[in-house]
Amino acid sequence: MTNTRVTLASRPNGMIKPTDFKIVQEDLPELKDGEVLVKQVYMSLDPAMRGWLDEDEGSYMPPVRIGETMRSFGIGIVEASNNSAFTVGTRVNGMFGWSEHYITTGEDLVPLPEDVPLEHFMGLLGLPGATAYHGFMELIDTPKAGETVLISGAAGSVGSLVGQIAKAEGLKVIGVTGSDEKKEWLLNELGFDAVINYKTENLEEMVAKYAPDGIDRHFENVGGKVLEVALDNMKIGGKITLCGLISTYNDTEPSVGPHLVRAIARRLTLKGLVIIDQQHRFGEIFEKLSAYAQKGQIKYRLDIEEGLKQAPEAINKLFDGTNQGKLVIRI
Amino acid sequence: MTNTRVTLASRPNGMIKPTDFKIVQEDLPELKDGEVLVKQVYMSLDPAMRGWLDEDEGSYMPPVRIGETMRSFGIGIVEASNNSAFTVGTRVNGMFGWSEHYITTGEDLVPLPEDVPLEHFMGLLGLPGATAYHGFMELIDTPKAGETVLISGAAGSVGSLVGQIAKAEGLKVIGVTGSDEKKEWLLNELGFDAVINYKTENLEEMVAKYAPDGIDRHFENVGGKVLEVALDNMKIGGKITLCGLISTYNDTEPSVGPHLVRAIARRLTLKGLVIIDQQHRFGEIFEKLSAYAQKGQIKYRLDIEEGLKQAPEAINKLFDGTNQGKLVIRI
Structure with a gap:
């Protein structure tokens, strides 16, 4: 019995070239005791794969090695089994890779229910569904009806689900996408409140128009310009789910500025601080600080300039680092 | 009785010039009924002031207007009072601005305890103390002993307190600063575990050396390069307090990439998402998704390519937006 699989031949530089992969034909070995043979039926292609092709220890999975079968998530059917836990015909999912067949001892297989069309496990009941639900409904806090959400990559597998979940939960949903066909689909089929084609419309103007009071939540799949506009239009206390930054994945040079792609791979939380919000709690906070000081754990020094008229000159010490x-100014 | 105050004469472009301000001498008016006259003793100069000088509605306070007294926080003593709530000699703080004297009806004055040296209210028991404590101990979650924290602007009024609080709480503390004098002070006087002079040492190499297993928390006062290096060295699940991005405040052009300064002014939360972390909860999540689908609230479409050999070509549809x-690939 022969199998076809696809291995990584070379690391892409920028966009992926078909020649970065190699197609391998091989005979399948005999199944050993305890092993299961899966025939893959649907194989998922996902933006995160681009990261797995780089020699970069910063991703959340190790890079695919040269000569190794390309990694992917898929759905299949057990075609032969020497393992009593899996009967022939069982539907399963797993990380089968770019391969027609997959041999395993079974620990990495997840059996799937029989009463749902198989392709559902590629979408709603697969990684895109889990990503949309968890990333929008659970990751930070629970969205409230009446809030406004902006979604980039809105017609994508995750974005289209986030928008529909948000509509079902009573939010105002604004999508950003890259073609009029996708825009029509989001507006007319999925019921988004507004959709912006960033290739033909002015993103800043349209976001300001559709969300005149600002955005409560932003679900980021794309990055780049749309994240800039989102940041510029967030309400105070707004929440941003960093799910993907697909616009940067094929960059051959590191992007300028903070590499927020790290925030995804490392599951980071970044939070902005304005201390005047806590003014009502200063008494409580100062008690805690005094306790450190009483134990001799805190020292502090002032850089005192004399006289109000020094202020216009002295303020630059903050920015050239000489303070x-x-x-402070003593008057 | 005469007063001296300093008003904004013109909006600075880049670094602040002394000529952007104007010194005004004036006679103080008679105190009306209910009013209080404060003599300012210590006046705080803070990096956030740079933002108040820009004509930018994106800050957390309105811009200071041309001709208006420059805004600032200060400590003073009640010098005259027609208000029974404030006796002469009471110590108070408030937003007095760049002015020797301040007249108010008193609602915006906070009386201060008498048993602490006055200058303490400029530091430990002032905005820097509150910022350091809340931003490090409370904003995201409570730091744990044994964690590693990186602090930029470590010798600054907030950074130096964050480092000492972190030491008192049992963390490993790495500071980044810009002079050897400050480095010595942080190491020898304040007890930081390690300090990097970013002007003379290689920041990437030193962070990797002092935090070989990565950083649990980062307290950001500066932005730019140090935030890049911090992001590159965060552990999975790491937490970043965005307190200041002082390196960008004098920029005359908007910075390239996402404007994280918005995350401060708007108190945003940004959180990275990797869905495989939730794999143990997929059953629960899929039940919730199925409930939307049963109510007809969710539609989904697949873009199916036929045959494993299409994968190396088809994957680029994800990045050029044509899917x-x-x-998915059907095999």
């Missing part, structure tokens, strides 16, 4: 300690 | 729906 030593908290900069 | 319509979830991209």
Whole structure:
């Protein structure tokens, strides 16, 4: 029995070239005791794969090695089994890779229910569904009816689900996509409140138009310009799910500025701080600080300039780094 | 009785010039009924002031207007009072601005305890103390002993307190600063575990050396290069407090890439998502998704390519945006 699989031949530089892969034909070995043979039926292609092709220890999975079968998630049917836990015909999912067949001892297989069309496990009941639900409904906090959400990559496998979940939960949903066909689909079929084709419309103007009071939540699949516009239009206390930054995945040079792609791979939380919000709690906070000071755990120094008229000159010490300690004017 | 105050004469372009301000001498008006006259003693100069000088509605406070007294936080003593709530000699803080004297009806004055040296309210028991404590101990979640924290602007009024609080709480503390004098102070006086002078040392190499297993928390006062290096060295699940991005405040052009300064002014939360972390909860999540689908609230479409050998070509549809729906290969 022969099998076809696809291995990584070379690491892509920028966009993936078909020649970065190699098609391998091989005879399948005999099944050993305890092993299961899966025939893959649907194989998922996902943006995160681009990261697996780079020699970069910063991703959340190790890179695919040269000569190794390309990694992927898929759905299949057990075609032969020497393992009593899996009967022939069982539907399963797993990381089968770019291969027609997959041999395993079974620990990495997840059996699937029989009463759902198989292709559902590629979408709603697969990684896109889980990503959309968890990323929108659970990751930060629970969205509330009446809030406004902006979604980039809105017609994508995750974005289209986030938008529909948000509509079902009573939010106002604004999508950003890259073609009029996708825009029509999101508006007319999926019921988005507004959709912006960023290739033909002015993103800043349209976001300001559709969300005049600002955005409560942003679900980011794309990055780049749309994240800039989202940040510029967030309400105070807004929440951003960093799910994907697909616009940057094929970059051959590191992007300028903070590499937020790290925030995805490392599951980081970044939070902005404005201390005046806590003014009502200063008494409580100062008690805690005084306790450190009483134990001799905190020292502090002031950089004192004399006289109000020094202020216009002295303020630049903050920016050229020449102040030593908290900069204050004594009047 | 005369007063001296400093008003904004013109909006700075880049670094602040002394000529952007104007010194005004004036007679103080008679105190009306209910009013209080404060003599300012210590006036705080803070990096956030740079943002108040820009004509940018994106800040957390309105811009200071041309001709208006420059805004600032200060400590003073009640010098005269027609308000029974404030006796002469009471110590108070408030937003007095760049002015020797301040007249108010008193609602915006906070009386201060008498048993602490006055200058303490400029530091430990002032905005820097509150910012350091809340931003490090409370904003995201409570730091744990044994964690590693990286602090930029470590010798600054907030950074120096964050580092000492972190030491008191049992963390490993790495500071980044810009002079050897500050480095010595942080190491020898404040007890930081390691300090990097970013002007003379290689930041990437030193962070990797002092935090070989990565950083649990990062307290950001500066932005730019140090935030890049921090992101590159965060552990999975790491937490970043965005307190200041002082390196960008004097930029005359918007920075390239996402404007994280918005995350501060708007108190945003950004959180990275990797869905495989939730694999043990997929059953629960899929039940919720199925409930939407049963109510007809969710539609989904697949973009199906036929045959394993199409994969190396088809994967680029994800990046040029030509796929319509979830991209899968049917084998």
